[in-house]
Amino acid sequence: xSSFIAYTVFRLFSGAAFAIAASGLVLTYSTTRVFNVxxxxxxxxxxxxxxDFSVRQGLPTWLALVLVLFVVAPAIGWFIQRFVAxxxxxxxxxxxxxxxxxxxxxxIGFATYVYKPEVRTxxxxxxxTQFTIGDATxxxxxxxxxxxxxxxxxxxxxxxxxxxxxxxxxxxxxxPELLKLFGGKPDRVASLAWMIGISLAALGGILLAPVVGxxxxxxxxxxxxxxxxxxxxxxxxxxxxxxxxxxxxxxxSFAPQYLPSEGMLGQIDNILPALFxxxxxxxxxxxxxxxxxxxGIVSVPLPSITKAGAWGxxxxxxxxxxxxxxxxxxxxxxxxxxTFAMVMLSLVLLTGYGGHxxxxxxxxxxxxxxxxxxxxxxxxxxxxxxxxxxxxxxxxVALPVLRLTGLYLALATLAFASIxxxxxxxxxxxxxxxxxxxxxxxxxxxxxxxSTGGYVFVMAVFFVVMSxxxxxxxxxxxxxxxxxxxxxxxxxxxxxxDMRWFRVGLFALxxxxxxxxxxxxxxxxETTGAADYExxxxxxxxxxxxxxxxxxxTGAAMGGVGLMLLFNSTTSTQSIxxxxxxxxxxxxxxxxxxxxxxxxxxxxxxERQLGPRIRSRLPVxxxxxxxEDASPAALAVVDEGGEQAAEEPAPRAETREVAAHGT
Amino acid sequence: MGxxxxxxVDDVVVRFGGVTAVNxxxxxxxxxxxxxxxxxxxxxxxxxxxxxxxxxRPTSGKVRFDxxxxxxxxxxxxxxxxxxxxxxRLEAFGSLTVRENVRVAHDIHxxxxxxxxxxxxxxxxxLERVGISAYAQERADSIPTxxxxxxxxxxxxxxxxxxxxxxxxxxxxxxxxxxAFGELLRDLAAExxxxxxxxxxxxxxxxxxxxxxVLDFGSVIASGQPADVRNDPLVQKAYLGYSxxxxxxxxxxxxxxxxxxxxxxxxIPAVEVTAQLPxxxx
Numbered sequence: 001x002s003s004f005i006a007y008t009v010f011r012l013f014s015g016a017a018f019a020i021a022a023s024g025l026v027l028t029y030s031t032t033r034v035f036n037v038x039x040x041x042x043x044x045x046x047x048x049x050x051x052d053f054s055v056r057q058g059l060p061t062w063l064a065l066v067l068v069l070f071v072v073a074p075a076i077g078w079f080i081q082r083f084v085a086x087x088x089x090x091x092x093x094x095x096x097x098x099x100x101x102x103x104x105x106x107x108i109g110f111a112t113y114v115y116k117p118e119v120r121t122x123x124x125x126x127x128x129t130q131f132t133i134g135d136a137t138x139x140x141x142x143x144x145x146x147x148x149x150x151x152x153x154x155x156x157x158x159x160x161x162x163x164x165x166x167x168x169x170x171x172x173x174x175x176p177e178l179l180k181l182f183g184g185k186p187d188r189v190a191s192l193a194w195m196i197g198i199s200l201a202a203l204g205g206i207l208l209a210p211v212v213g214x215x216x217x218x219x220x221x222x223x224x225x226x227x228x229x230x231x232x233x234x235x236x237x238x239x240x241x242x243x244x245x246x247x248x249x250x251x252x253s254f255a256p257q258y259l260p261s262e263g264m265l266g267q268i269d270n271i272l273p274a275l276f277x278x279x280x281x282x283x284x285x286x287x288x289x290x291x292x293x294x295x296g297i298v299s300v301p302l303p304s305i306t307k308a309g310a311w312g313x314x315x316x317x318x319x320x321x322x323x324x325x326x327x328x329x330x331x332x333x334x335x336x337x338x339t340f341a342m343v344m345l346s347l348v349l350l351t352g353y354g355g356h357x358x359x360x361x362x363x364x365x366x367x368x369x370x371x372x373x374x375x376x377x378x379x380x381x382x383x384x385x386x387x388x389x390x391x392x393x394x395x396x397v398a399l400p401v402l403r404l405t406g407l408y409l410a411l412a413t414l415a416f417a418s419i420x421x422x423x424x425x426x427x428x429x430x431x432x433x434x435x436x437x438x439x440x441x442x443x444x445x446x447x448x449x450x451s452t453g454g455y456v457f458v459m460a461v462f463f464v465v466m467s468x469x470x471x472x473x474x475x476x477x478x479x480x481x482x483x484x485x486x487x488x489x490x491x492x493x494x495x496x497x498d499m500r501w502f503r504v505g506l507f508a509l510x511x512x513x514x515x516x517x518x519x520x521x522x523x524x525x526e527t528t529g530a531a532d533y534e535x536x537x538x539x540x541x542x543x544x545x546x547x548x549x550x551x552x553x554t555g556a557a558m559g560g561v562g563l564m565l566l567f568n569s570t571t572s573t574q575s576i577x578x579x580x581x582x583x584x585x586x587x588x589x590x591x592x593x594x595x596x597x598x599x600x601x602x603x604x605x606x607e608r609q610l611g612p613r614i615r616s617r618l619p620v621x622x623x624x625x626x627x628e629d630a631s632p633a634a635l636a637v638v639d640e641g642g643e644q645a646a647e648e649p650a651p652r653a654e655t656r657e658v659a660a661h662g663t
Numbered sequence: 664m665g666x667x668x669x670x671x672v673d674d675v676v677v678r679f680g681g682v683t684a685v686n687x688x689x690x691x692x693x694x695x696x697x698x699x700x701x702x703x704x705x706x707x708x709x710x711x712x713x714x715x716x717x718x719x720r721p722t723s724g725k726v727r728f729d730x731x732x733x734x735x736x737x738x739x740x741x742x743x744x745x746x747x748x749x750x751x752r753l754e755a756f757g758s759l760t761v762r763e764n765v766r767v768a769h770d771i772h773x774x775x776x777x778x779x780x781x782x783x784x785x786x787x788x789x790l791e792r793v794g795i796s797a798y799a800q801e802r803a804d805s806i807p808t809x810x811x812x813x814x815x816x817x818x819x820x821x822x823x824x825x826x827x828x829x830x831x832x833x834x835x836x837x838x839x840x841x842x843a844f845g846e847l848l849r850d851l852a853a854e855x856x857x858x859x860x861x862x863x864x865x866x867x868x869x870x871x872x873x874x875x876x877v878l879d880f881g882s883v884i885a886s887g888q889p890a891d892v893r894n895d896p897l898v899q900k901a902y903l904g905y906s907x908x909x910x911x912x913x914x915x916x917x918x919x920x921x922x923x924x925x926x927x928x929x930x931i932p933a934v935e936v937t938a939q940l941p942x943x944x945x
Contacts (some may be wrong), residue, residue, distance in 0.1 A: 299758065477770050484756040484767045490753035491815075494716050496742030496822060497771045 008250065013142040017207045017248020019242045022226035023152060024200025024237040030236040031169050031193035032081070032082035033089030035407050037100040037329055037539070039221025041107035042198050044216060050117050051122055051214060058241035061125065068206070071200050077198035081191045084586070095588050102585040104220065105566075111216050113571070122209035133649045135320055145207045152200065153242055159196075160238075169193060169198065221536060224418060227411055228277035235407075246278055260399025269452035274418035282400045283410040291335040291629050299352075299476075300552045300597045301347050306470050308553070312464035315557070319460040323453035331452040333564055339365070340460035341560025344545045345466050346554070350510040351542075352551040353474055355486035356503070357410040359538045360397065360417035361514045364390045366566025367420075367531025369439070369522040378440030378448070383519045390515020391508040398507035402500050417535035425530035436529035452524070452587040459520050466513060480580040482506070540566055547584035549596030559597060602609055668727075669694040669826050669857040670715065677710050677881075683720070684710040685696040687883035692826065692874075697852045699868045699889075700861045702878035703901060708861040709751050711878070712828050716748045717741045717861075724933030729825060747819030748828035751861070755811050755818075757804030764803050764814055765789055768821035788819040794843060809835030813844075826857040833864050845871045877901065901927065 025039045029109075035248040036042075046068055053064035084103065088096045125142035131138050160166040165188075172189045203392045204226070205219055225248055232244030252272050305310070322334060345360050350356050401412040426433045430481035442458065443448055449455045473479050485492050485499060492499060545564045549555020565577050584595050589596055668691035677685040685707040692698040694866055700708050713719035717738035726733045733741060734896055756764050791795045793813040793832040798806050803814060812832050819827055833841050842862065848871050852858055856892045862868050868875065868889070875892045877885040885892050 156942075157763035195820045480759060480763055480767050481770065483758050487756040487758050488754040490718060490738075491750070491756065492767075492771070493718070493747045493816075494742055494746075495768045495771045495818065496739050498737075 007647040011247055012249055013138075013145050014211075014253060015246035016146045017204055017211075018222075018225045018229050018249055019149045019245035020145075020152050020200055020207065020243050021223065022241045023156060023238055024197040024204070025223075025226050026052050026230045026233060026235060026238055026241045027169075027200070028193050028197035029230070031172050032085060032190045034085050034096055034101065036103070036197065038096060038107055038221075039105035039197070039201050040205075040220045041104040042076065042221070043201040043208075044219035045107045045111050045205075045229045046076075046123065046198075046202035047205035047209040047219060048111055048214060050202070051120060051209070052115070055120075055123065056394045065206070068202050073202040074195035074201040076193050078194035080198070081187075081194040085194065086187065086190070088536055091588075092355070092592060093410065094351050094355070094542075094546055097357060097407065097410055098543050099585050099588065101470065101543040102547070102581055105540055106578065107583065108216050108220060109184075109574070120214045122206075122214050124210035140543065141210060148203065148207065149242075151239075152203070156238055162270050165189065165192060166583060191520060195204065212373075217536070224277065224415070225273040225558030228273045228280065228415075231277055231280045231284075231408075231411065244280075248273060251276065258384060263350075271419045271422045274415040274422075278419065280416040281404060281408050281415070284408065286402070289634070300549065300593050300600055302474060304472065305468065305471060305475070308468055311312070316457070316460055319457055326453070328452055331456050332524065333568060335452070335459055335521070336568070337560045337564045338456065339517050339521040339524070339560075341557050342459075342463050342466060342520070343514045343541060344550075344556035344559045344563075345463070345470060345511035346510040346517070347542065347545045347550055348553065349470060349473075349513065349587045350506060350558050351545070353479065353486070353504050354480045354503075354556075356506070356522035357406070357540060357542065358507070359410050359414040359509070360420075360535070361510075361541055362533050362538040363502075363535055364394055364511040364514035365423055365518030365521065366530070367393045367511075368518030369528050369533065370425070370437070370518075370520035371436040371515070372522045373528065376440070378523060379443050380445075383442060383516065383523075386519040387512045387516040388598050391512030391516065393515075394511020395504050395508040397511075398504045402503060414535070414538070417538055421530065421535040423532070426532060431447065431530040434529070434531070436527045437522075438527050439525070440518065441526065442523045454539040455524055462516070462520060462556075466516075467556075470553065484537060537567075543581065543585075546588065546592075547594055549582055549594030551593045552596045552600075554597035554599065555594050668692065669729060670712065670859065671725075671727040672715065672809070673725045673881055675711070675714055675726065676722045677707070677714060677719060677743065678722045684881055687712065687724070688878065688881060688883050690876040690883050690886060692857050694825065695852055695855050695869050696858045696873040697848050697858040697860060699872035699875040700859060700878060701865075701875060702865075703870055706878040706901075707881040708878055710881075712748060712830055712861065714744060716828060742824075743824060745823075745825035746828065747822050747824030747826070749812060749815035749819060749830055749832055751830040753808070753811050753815065754887065755803040755814055757802065758802055760799065761795060761801055761803055761810075761814055762786055762790065762799040765817050765821050768818040772822040778781065786821070789820050792820070793817045793847065807835060809833075809837070809840060812836070820851075826859065829860040829862075830856065831861055833862060833865060835869050837864065841867055 001532075011358050021039065021043060023376045028039075034410070042551050049072055050064055053059045053067055054061050057064075059067070082102070084099060088099055091099075116508055124139065125144050126140035129140035131140070131143065160170055168189050169183075169192070205223075208222060209219065212222060215660075226245070229244035229248055230241050232247075233240030255272055268301060323331065326334060342366050346361055346364070347358070350358055368386045368390040371389040372382060375382045375385060377385070397413065397416050401409055404412055431437055441455055443449065444458070474482075481492075481497065481502070485497070485502065489499060491543050518533070521532070525532075541563060544559040544566065545556065547560035548562055550559075562577060562580070565573055567576070587598070588594065670692040672688060672690050674690050675685050676683065688707065688711060690700070692696075699721070699878075700711065713924075714721045714724075715733075717736060720794055728741065728746060729744060731744075735816060736744075756767060758887070759767065769786060778845070783903075787796065790799055793816050795806075795810050795813050795817065798810055798814075803811060808815070812835060816827075816829065816832060833844055836844055845867055848858055852873075860872070872889055875882050875885075875887065875889055877892060877895070877898050884897045884901060885895040887895070
C-alpha cells in the first residue's frame with residue numbers, strides 16, 4: 001500500500017507540469033477573456049530559448065531559468081497584450097481564437113526558423129540525482145516539478161487574494177469598464193495576467209521538455225492537456241484547474257498499466273487528455289440563451305448568382321489554362337489548392353454564415369477520404385456516399401456538443417479531431433500508422449479522368465458548383481435563418497425555431513462538404529494517409545480561412561492558395577505569407593471579413609474611379625450593363641424583397657463598427 | 664373573472680444565487696384582454712417574462728398556458744403553442760433588413776423551412792399594421808429603438824400568437840406613435856389575443872390595460888382594474904417610497920425600503936400614479 005501511495009505521489013509529476021501550464025492559461029483567460037490557443041506554443045519556444053541559454057550559450061542553469069521566466073517570458077506577455085490581444089476579449093470568438101492561432105503558427109514558424117531541426121537534448125534539473133521511497137524512485141527533476149506546482153499554486157493564491165492588483169484582476173473578470181470607473185487600470189491588470197501567463201507556459205514547457213523532447217509539435221500540442229484541465233474549472237477556476245491537471249496526470253500515468261496495448265484501444269492512453277476534454281465539455285451544465293447582446297454583423301456584399309456564375313466561369317477558364325501548361329507536381333499543388341478551398345467553403349457555411357467555430361474540418365475531410373478509399377467506387381456515387389458518411393460523422397459530433405457554443409464548441413471539436421486522428425485514422429483498419437491507402441481517380445459517367453490536368457479541372461468545377469450552391473442557400477430561407485440564429489438565438493427560440501436540429505444539420509452539411517473535398521483529394525493523389533488529415537492542420541485551416549475572409553467565397557479560394565503555400569513552399573515564400581497572415585490577423589479586429597473584404601472595397605473603389613471613364617470610351621453594347629438586373633435569378637431576388645439591401649449596402653454600412661457577438 | 668385564463672403564473676420563485684428576483688408571484692392573463700405588469704425597476708418583471716417564455720427555468724412554481732403545464736417545455740415549443748414575445752433589450756436580427764426579420768419569423772412559423780412561401784403582402788401587411796413600412800429595406804441594426812420594438816412586435820405577429828408578451832414595447836416611441844400603438848394593442852385584444860405587457864408609460868398602461876398586476880421585489884402586491892390599482896396605497900408606496908395611507912412599518916417584508924430615490928422616479932413616470940391620471944377606458 002505504501003508503495004502504491006509513493007507511486008501515486010511520484011506520478012503526480014506529469015499532473016504538476018500540466019497544472020503549471022494550465023493555470024497560466026486560466027489566468028489569462030479569466031482576466032482578459034482571450035483564450036490563448038498558442039499557450040503551449042509559447043511554452044515550446046521558451047523551452048528552446050532556455051535550452052539556448054543553458055546549453056548552447058553555457059549560462060548557469062539558474063541564470064538561464066531566471067532570464068527566461070522573469071525577463072523573456074514577461075516581455076513577450078507584455079508585448080502580446082499591448083499589441084495583439086488588447087480588446088480581443090470583446091471580439092467574436094472566431095476572431096479571438098484565430099488571432100491566437102496566428103500566434104501559434106507564428107511561434108512554430110519562429111522556432112523552426114531560429115532553431116533549425118537538429119538533435120538537441122533538454123537536460124533535466126539536477127540530472128542523475130534521485131531519491132528512493134519504499135520501492136519507488138523519484139528523480140530530482142520530478143520532485144522539483146511537484147514543488148514548483150505547489151509554489152505556483154500558493155503564489156497565485158496569494159496574488160489573487162492578498163494583493164491589490166490581484167483583487168483588481170478578479171474584478172476585471174466581471175467588468176473591466178466598472179474597474180476603470182473605480183480607478184483600476186484594466187490594461188495594466190491584463191498586462192500582468194499575460195506576463196504571468198506566458199511565464200507559466202515557459203515553466204511548463206521547460207519542465208516537460210526533458211520528458212517529451214525538444215520537439216516543435218509535441219511540446220505545442222501538450223497544451224491539450226492544459227485545455228482539458230482548464231475546462232474542468234470552466235476556464236476560470238484555478239483550484240478546479242489544479243484538480244483537473246492532477247487527475248489527468250494520474251489517469252495518464254495509470255492507464256497504460258490497465259488498458260490493453262493491442263488493437264484500437266492500444267492508442268487510448270495517447271488520446272486520454274482529448275477524451276477527458278471532450279467528456280468535461282459535454283458534461284458542462286447547459287448555458288441559458290443569452291439575451292440583450294448587441295447584434296448585427298456587417299458582412300461582405302452578397303453577389304448575385306449571375307455575377308457569381310460569371311466569376312466561376314472565369315475561374316474555370318483560368319484553371320483550364322493552367323491545367324494545360326502546368327507540370328505534374330504543380331498540378332498536384334493546384335489540386336491541393338482546390339481541396340483546401342473546398343474545405344474552407346465548409347467553414348464559410350459553418351463559421352462565416354452560422355457563427356460556429358469548428359476545429360475538426362480536416363478530420364471530416366479525412367473521413368471522406370477514408371470512405372472513398374475503402375468503398376473502392378471511384379465514381380460520383382462513391383464520392384457522394386463518402387460525403388454522406390462524413391456528414392453523418394459530423395452530425396454525430398454535433399449531437400453531444402449541441403449545447404455548447406463559441407469557445408467550448410471549438411475546443412470540443414478539437415478534442416474530437418485529436419481522438420479521430422489517433423484512434424481511428426492511425427489504426428490498422430483505417431490508414432494505419434504511417435500507412436497509406438490507394439485511391440482511384442474519379443470516373444464520371446464511366447469515363448475515368450486519368451490525366452491530372454483534367455482531374456484538377458473537375459475539382460475546380462466541384463468548387464464552383466459548391467460555391468454557387470452555397471450562395472443560393474445563403475440567399476434563401478435557410479440562409480436567412482442561419483443569419484438570424486447567429487444574430488439572436490434567443491429571438492429564434494421565442495419565434496419557435498428548434499435550433500438543436502438545425503445546428504446538427506448545419507454541422508452535417510459542413511462536414512459533408514469537407515468530406516467531399518477529402519474524397520476528391522484522395523482521388524487526386526491516388527494514395528492518401530493519416531498524415532494528410534492530422535488534427536492540428538485544422539488550426540492553420542481556420543486561421544487562413546478567417547484571415548482571408550470566412551464570409552466570402554473569394555476568401556475561401558484565396559485561403560486555399562494560402563494554406564497550400566504554407567504547407568508546401570520555400571522558406572522565403574512562407575516568410576511573406578507569415579507577414580500577410582500577421583497583418584491580416586491584426587486587421588481582423590477592425591473588420592472580421594478578412595483580406596477578401598479589403599479586396600472588394602478596393603475593387604469598388606477602382607470601379608468608381610475608372611468605371612465611368614472606361615464605359616464612356618466603350619461603345620454601348622445592348623444589355624451590357626443591365627444584363628445582370630434583368631436576369632430571371634436577379635428578378636426573383638428583387639421579388640422576394642429585402643435582399644437588395646444586402647447586395648448593395650449603404651456606404652455607412654462599411655464604416656459601422658462591427659458588433660461583437662457572444663460566445 | 665368569468666373567463667378562462669390563457670396564462671397562469673402560479674407561485675413562481677426565481678433565485679439567482681442569494682438574490683430572489685421573483686418571490687412567489689402568481690397572476691393570470693386572459694384572452695381578449697390587455698394585461699399590464701408594472702412595477703419599479705428591478706421588480707422582477709422581465710425575469711417573469713423569461714420564465715413564461717422559457718428562457719429562464721424557475722426555482723419553483725408553475726406556468727400554465729392554454730390549459731397545459733409548461734414546466735419542462737422548451738422555448739421553441741412554447742412559441743409553437745402560440746406564445747410570442749418581444750424583448751426589453753432588443754433582439755432584432757441586426758444583420759437582416761426589417762422585412763427579412765419578419766420573413767424569418769414567417770418561415771419559422773410555416774415550418775418545413777419555408778416551403779410554403781409567404782406572399783409579399785403577408786409580410787408587408789404586418790409591417791403596415793405596426794406602422795414601419797417605411798423602414799422595410801433598412802438593416803435592423805440601423806433603425807431607431809422605437810421602430811425596432813415595433814419590428815419585434817411585427818415579427819411576433821407573423822407567428823399568429825394567442826398570447827403576446829410585450830416587454831416595454833412603447834419606450835422610444837413619441838406621443839402620437841404611442842397613441843397609435845395603444846390603438847393597435849386594443850385591436851389585437853379585440854381579435855381574441857391575450858396581451859401581457861410590461862410597461863413604464865403609465866399613461867399608456869392606464870389607458871389600454873383591462874387588468875394590471877403590480878410587482879415589487881418579485882411579489883405581486885396588487886392586482887385589479889387600473890382605477891383600483893392607481894389608488895392602492897401599497898402601489899403608491901412601492902413606486903414613491905411613501906404613501907399617505909400606509910405607515911412605514913406596515914409594509915415590512917413586502918415592499919418597505921425600496922430605496923427608490925426621487926431621481927429614480929424620473930426614469931419611471933410613476934409619479935402619474937398619484938398625479939393626474941387619464942380616464943380609465945371603459
